[in-house]
Amino acid sequence: MIQVRNLDVRFGPNHAVRNVSLHVARGETFGLVGESGSGKSTVLRTIAGLIESWDGAMMVDNIPLGRRRDRAFFRTVQMVFQDPYGSLHPRQTVDRILSEPLAVHAIPDAERRIARALDEVALPRAARFRYPHQLSGGQRQRVAIARALVADPRVLLLDEPTSALDVSVQAEVLNLLSDLRAARGLTCILVSHNLAVVAHLCGRLAVMQGGQIVEELDEAALREGRAVHPHTQELIRLSRDLEEA
Ligand code: ADP
Ligand code: MG
Numbered sequence: 001m002i003q004v005r006n007l008d009v010r011f012g013p014n015h016a017v018r019n020v021s022l023h024v025a026r027g028e029t030f031g032l033v034g035e036s037g038s039g040k041s042t043v044l045r046t047i048a049g050l051i052e053s054w055d056g057a058m059m060v061d062n063i064p065l066g067r068r069r070d071r072a073f074f075r076t077v078q079m080v081f082q083d084p085y086g087s088l089h090p091r092q093t094v095d096r097i098l099s100e101p102l103a104v105h106a107i108p109d110a111e112r113r114i115a116r117a118l119d120e121v122a123l124p125r126a127a128r129f130r131y132p133h134q135l136s137g138g139q140r141q142r143v144a145i146a147r148a149l150v151a152d153p154r155v156l157l158l159d160e161p162t163s164a165l166d167v168s169v170q171a172e173v174l175n176l177l178s179d180l181r182a183a184r185g186l187t188c189i190l191v192s193h194n195l196a197v198v199a200h201l202c203g204r205l206a207v208m209q210g211g212q213i214v215e216e217l218d219e220a221a222l223r224e225g226r227a228v229h230p231h232t233q234e235l236i237r238l239s240r241d242l243e244e245a
Helices: 042-048 071-076 094-104 110-122 125-129 139-150 167-184 196-199 219-223 232-242
Strands: 002-013 012-022 029-034 054-060 077-082 156-160 188-194 204-209 212-218
Touching: 002 042, 012 029, 012 042, 012 054, 012 156, 012 188, 012 212, 029 196, 029 232, 042 054, 042 156, 054 071, 071 077, 071 139, 071 188, 071 212, 077 139, 094 110, 110 125, 110 219, 139 167, 167 196, 188 196, 188 232, 196 232, 204 232, 212 219, 212 232
Parallel strands: 029 188, 029 204, 077 156, 156 188
Antiparallel strands: 002 012, 002 054, 204 212
16 A cells, blocks of 8 residues: 655755655554654655655555645545644634545535544544644544544554653553554554554554664564564663553
């Protein structure tokens, strides 16, 4: 469903992503993990069409991607960002926020779709006419997920979707994402600096450092301690420390 080959991204002299290749099968959830500044968000944002200064080749659903994305692309691919507050318009109600993608894609039956989207992310019906500041952090992220899903995309790009949330609600939102991708057969890329988060949802993952993929692992290799790169081992130690804390 997603193919990235030899991706390079430069911000002026900063060579932020170097020769990154990855592929994600239909219905698979692929993880990108690594320390802050390693280039994870840049990879995701470049796939999403938010960054134009890249070289390499990318395909989604076997369609090669150019510099600009058309409307059909955003019907297929949606992104959820780390900070639900920053990504939701403060002066729009939840109803308005969820209406917008439907209007953009001229999708009928908004009433029913919005109600279904709210149900899917387990938000109460009463949340529909609230503003983002009237919701909790976890509820805001549920709105951002509902917005991403309301027009029925097939690919979901998740950039640290739980990092800005209280620890107590992180697991709830991760479990919600896990249920939704199974129910909808979504193809996902999940970015996190936290290996435990990625390992929880992803059958396969890549470890990034300094803009490069330094190791690719599947669930079994991770579980059986077959990670070889020192940065991967460092991330494993960090996530164990977090679990014990
Ligand atoms: P991560 O998500 O792994 O923390 P990022 O992809 O955000 O890392 O950043 C990778 C590198 O690219 C960093 O050096 C960062 O400063 C730089 N960078 C990211 N976005 C931009 C941008 N829009 N303009 C300039 N530099 C950027
Ligand atoms: Mg990031």
